[in-house]
Amino acid sequence: xxxxxxxxxxxxxxxxxxxxxxxxxxxxxxxxxxxxxxxxxxxxxxxxxxxxxxxxxxxxxxxxxxxxxxxxxxxxxxxxxxxxxxxxxxxxxxxxxxxxxxxxxxxxxxxxxxxxxxxxxxxxxxxxxxxxxxxxxxxxxxxxxxxxxxxxxxxxxxxxxxxxxxxxxxxxxxxxxxxxxxxxxxxxxxxxxxxxxxxxxxxxxxxxxxxxxxxxxxxxxxxxxxxxxxxxxxxxxxxxxxxxxxxxxxxxxxxxxxxxxxxxxxxxxxxxxxxxxxxxxxxxxxxxxxxxxxxxxxxxxxxxxxxxxxxxxxxxxxxxxxxxxxxxxxxxxxxxxxxxxxxxxxxxxxxxxxxxxxxxxxxxxxxxxxxxxxxxxxxxxxxxxxxxxxxxxxxxxxxxxxxxxxxxxxxxxxxxxxxxxxxxxxxxxxxxxxxxxxxxxxxxxxxxxxxxxxxxxxxxxxxxxxxxxxxxxxxxxxxxxxxxxxxxxxxxxxxxxxxxxxxxxxxxxxxxxxxxxxxxxxxxxxxxxxxxxxxxxxxxxxxxxxxxxxxxxxxxxxxxxxxxxxxxxxxxxxxxxxxxxxxxxxxxxxxxxxx
Numbered sequence: 353x354x355x356x357x358x359x360x361x362x363x364x365x366x367x368x369x370x371x372x373x374x375x376x377x378x379x380x381x382x383x384x385x386x387x388x389x390x391x392x393x394x395x396x397x398x399x400x401x402x403x404x405x406x407x408x409x410x411x412x413x414x415x416x417x418x419x420x421x422x423x424x425x426x427x428x429x430x431x432x433x434x435x436x437x438x439x440x441x442x443x444x445x446x447x448x449x450x451x452x453x454x455x456x457x458x459x460x461x462x463x464x465x466x467x468x469x470x471x472x473x474x475x476x477x478x479x480x481x482x483x484x485x486x487x488x489x490x491x492x493x494x495x496x497x498x499x500x501x502x503x504x505x506x507x508x509x510x511x512x513x514x515x516x517x518x519x520x521x522x523x524x525x526x527x528x529x530x531x532x533x534x535x536x537x538x539x540x541x542x543x544x545x546x547x548x549x550x551x552x553x554x555x556x557x558x559x560x561x562x563x564x565x566x567x568x569x570x571x572x573x574x575x576x577x578x579x580x581x582x583x584x585x586x587x588x589x590x591x592x593x594x595x596x597x598x599x600x601x602x603x604x605x606x607x608x609x610x611x612x613x614x615x616x617x618x619x620x621x622x623x624x625x626x627x628x629x630x631x632x633x634x635x636x637x638x639x640x641x642x643x644x645x646x647x648x649x650x651x652x653x654x655x656x657x658x659x660x661x662x663x664x665x666x667x668x669x670x671x672x673x674x675x676x677x678x679x680x681x682x683x684x685x686x687x688x689x690x691x692x693x694x695x696x697x698x699x700x701x702x703x704x705x706x707x708x709x710x711x712x713x714x715x716x717x718x719x720x721x722x723x724x725x726x727x728x729x730x731x732x733x734x735x736x737x738x739x740x741x742x743x744x745x746x747x748x749x750x751x752x753x754x755x756x757x758x759x760x761x762x763x764x765x766x767x768x769x770x771x772x773x774x775x776x777x778x779x780x781x782x783x784x785x786x787x788x789x790x791x792x793x794x795x796x797x798x799x800x801x802x803x804x805x806x807x808x809x810x811x812x813x814x815x816x817x818x819x820x821x822x823x824x825x826x827x828x829x830x831x832x833x834x835x836x837x838x839x840x841x842x843x844x845x846x847x848x849x850x851x852x853x854x855x856x857x858x859x860x861x862x863x864x865x866x867x868x869x870x871x872x873x874x875x876x877x878x879x880x881x882x883x884x885x886x887x888x889x890x891x892x893x894x895x896x897x898x899x900x901x902x903x904x905x906x907x908x909x910x911x912x913x914x915x916x917x918x919x920x921x922x923x924x925x926x927x928x929x930x931x932x933x934x935x936x937x938x939x940x941x942x943x944x945x946x947x
Contacts, residue, residue, distance in 0.1 A: 356424055356456075362398025362442045368429040369446060375400060376424045376456065378486065379417060381467040389415055393425060393448075396491075400443045402427060404450040414450070420459040420466055420483070426452045474910070479924040481915055493912045497900045500616060501568055504589055504896075507608045513564040513591060518553035520546060520570070525874070530574035532584075540941035546572035549893060551812065552878045554592040555850055558889040559881045566591040568896065574921075579908045580842060580898060583921035586909075588845075592891035598833050598849055601890055602626065602789060605837065605845075609894075613785050613839075616903045621784040627837075631792040640680070640767020642793075645841030646786035648774040652766050653744055655681040659756070663736035666728060669756045680766035682753040683744035684773055687714065690751075694776070695726070698753070701772065707765055710753050715741070717748040728754075771841070785839055785902070792816070793834040796827045796863060806864050809834045812857070812878075813848035814890075819856045827863050837894060844899060847892025854882045 356376040364373065377395035384390075387406050391414065392399045402425055404411055417423070427448035438444030463479075464472045466486045477484040484490055505515070524531045524545035531545040547553075549571050557565045569590040577583030593601060606625035613622045628646070635642050638651045656678045659669045669679060687694075695712050702710035713724045713732070723729075724737045732740070744752055753773065755766040774780050795815050799806045805827055813832040817825050833849035851857050857879070861871045872879050900912040910916040917923055937944055 360397040361393055361395040361400045364400055364429055364443050364446055364448070366431060366445050369431050371429050372426070372451070373429055373448060374424065374426055375402070375448065377422065378466075379419050379421050379423060379459075381419060382415075382417075384415065390447075393423070394486075398442050401432075401438075401441075401447040402450050403447050408450070410450065410453055413455075414453065417455070418459045418461065420462055420486070421455065422457040422459075424454040424456055425450055474918065475924060478910075478916065478918055481925050485914070490911070493900070493904045493906065494914055496616065496904055497896070497912055497914075500612065500900050500903065501896060503612055503615060504608070505568065507611065508566045508589075508591065511564070511604055511608070513566040514562055515567055516557060516562075516565055517567055518547070518550040518557075518569065518590075522547050522553075523877070525552075532572045532574050535940040535942055537940055548573050549588070550590050551810075552875070554590055554891065555812070555878065555886075555889065556881045558592050558594045559884070559886045561594075561887075563594045564592070565891075569893070577917070577919045577921065580901065582897060582909050582913060582916055583919070584917045587896040588893040589896060590891075590893045592889060594887040594889045596849070596888070596890050598791070598835060598890065601847060601849075601892060602835075605892065605894075606787075609787065609837070609844075612899070613903065617785060618903075618905070619783075621781075623784070623786050625787075627787040627789055629789045629791050632790055632794065633792065635790050636763050636767075640763045640765070640770055641841075642790050642836065643838045643841055643843045644767075644788065644790075645771060645774075645780065646788055647780045647782075647784055647840060648771060649779055650682060650684060650770045650774055652763070652770060653681045653683065655679050655740065655743060655754075658736055658739055658743070661736065663733040663739075664731055666731040669754075672756050676759075677757055678759050678762050679754055679756045680762045681740070681744055682755070682766055682770055682773060683746050684751045684753065684777070685746065686749055687751040687777075688749045695751070698769075698773065698776070702765075702769065705765070705768070707755070710755070710769060712751055712753045713737075713740070714751045715746075715748040722748045787837065787839045790836040790838055791834075792831045793836075794828065795830040795832040795834075795860070798828060804865065808832075810846070810848050811861065811864075812850050814851045815856075815860065819853065819859065822856070822859050833890070835892070837892065839902060842898055842902060844902075845892045845894035847890065849888070849890035852882060852886040852888055854879060857882065 358374045361375060361377050375393055377393040380392040380394035380399055382389060382391045389404050389411060391402050393402050404414055425448065427450045429446050430449050432445060432447050462483065464476050464483060466483060469487065469489055485494060521534060521544040524533065524543065525548065529548055531548065534544040534546065536542045536544060550569050554565055567590050569588055570585055571588055572585050575583065606627055610622055610625050632642055635644055637654065640652055656673060658664060659666060659679045660673055673679065699710045711728050713726045713729050715722050716725055722737065722741060724732050740752060741747065746752065753769060755762050755769060757765065794808045795813065796805050797808045809832060813834045815822060816831040816833060835847050836843050837845040851860060858868045858871055897909045897913060901909050904912050906912055915925060
């Protein structure tokens with residue numbers, strides 16, 4: 353028999369009435385009724401109410417014990433009276449009369465409470481993460497994470513993927529985010545890098561002939577944290593397949609994600625696969641982002657031609673258009689009942705976001721004629737109002753907001769405004785998950801800061817242009833077989849069909865200024881592997897943290913991470929990063945130069 357318990361704290365029910373039991377756990381909370389002391393005993397599995405009378409010799413000791421002390425209880429299971437039953441609790445029909453108990457570990461005064469879901473400062477929560485994780489919401493989030501990973505693993509194995517572990521100590525890569533570097537003791541002055549992703553290794557697994565690979569891979573990137581991105585490290589479902597095209601990857605992934613979100617999505621609706629395929633260009637034009645939230649029904653429309661015409665006299669917009677700018681309309685349905693303050697507040701929000709404001713027009717119908725209202729309506733002729741209503745597919749019950757800027761900036765801010773307006777009007781269906789693929793990413797973009805062409809996405813992706821036509825094509829017109837899986841405005845995964853032809857890889861890198869010698873030096877392992885017979889292959893790497901964040905209905909990735917770093921990439925629990933001793937530095941042949 354187990355020394356500490358006969359049952360866990362969620363097992364007991366009416367069938368156990370009259371039995372003597374042994375329970376161990378944490379004191380979740382106590383309620384002193386004078387003649388009776390009730391305490392909720394909690395373990396990983398649940399809560400059991402225990403009770404002791406004030407005449408019992410153990411009463412005073414239990415009364416003084418602090419919450420979160422760990423105790424062992426010997427007791428008798430009794431049925432609760434009907435008026436004290438708690439049907440929301442698994443053990444809510446019974447309670448345990450304490451016959452004796454033992455203190456296993458006494459708790460000091462708590463820096464933050466476990467009972468209740470108080471909103472405590474993140475610094476305290478991370479410093480005492482082991483206590484924070486006892487709270488039900490956090491405990492459930494981490495359990496969910498484990499269950500999600502187990503489900504994904506079983507699905508990948510079911511689809512004939514083999515699980516491998518790729519190296520953690522590897523070579524530094526000149527592409528992507530900053531590396532975390534690890535000094536070598538045996539090779540003074542040289543460094544390993546922690547992998548930003550197992551990208552090159554997983555391609556070599558395909559070249560080695562294994563056909564389908566996956567792992568739940570830790571990835572390390574020295575980049576700033578955000579609400580949806582952990583600083584330092586994250587985990588991803590890394591997967592790769594041989595002899596596949598883009599659609600083959602989609603056909604494997606879509607059912608897995610549909611089943612995953614159906615199982616763990618707490619009854620939310622999921623759009624059925626095949627998920628919509630949206631080109632990068634279309635996504636930017638219609639939604640102002642390459643990770644659109646399709647729960648939002650608003651679509652952006654380019655109305656530059658209307659503002660260019662003589663029917664609109666808005667000089668400031670015309671000046672921007674002459675300099676190459678565009679005008680994006682954000683048509684919004686059913687706003688006729690909204691007060692002027694609604695529109696003014698959105699304009700003030702835009703100003704606070706660094707924009708020059710958010711121009712708008714509302715409408716009204718008089719004698720069968722629809723006219724514009726609002727600060728800029730006077731600049732529009734009746735003809736231009738009519739044309740605007742037609743292009744935007746709206747009526748006198750609706751409104752249109754406008755963003756005017758250079759194309760990239762106009763699309764981007766119109767996309768942010770689209771989401772803000774939808775949130776203000778409660779247009780987003782929070783009871784659903786809407787997936788889509790963003791495809792046809794440009795292979796290259798022009799870097800305004802560096803004044804040169806650079807990669808837009810993954811440099812190892814296969815261009816959609818034949819190798820014989822590559823050098824004849826404007827690099828900014830070349831698309832790649834690159835794709836993102838997006839859900840509810842979050843990018844869950846990036847992926848691509850890989851460039852498995854060495855000569856084509858050299859051509860691609862030459863466009864951004866890499867000579868053949870530079871590519872061979874920086875990617876020697878990959879080039880060597882591709883030179884000995886490589887299958888066409890492709891894959892992707894969905895982020896585990898973001899998947900769990902969506903399923904747990906959380907806004908911050910730290911809420912679903914066991915021991916996360918804070919926003920400044922510090923581990924407040926273990927006090928890392930920390931200084932190391934001079935002897936350690938000497939052993940590594942490193943000199944610490946203080947700023």
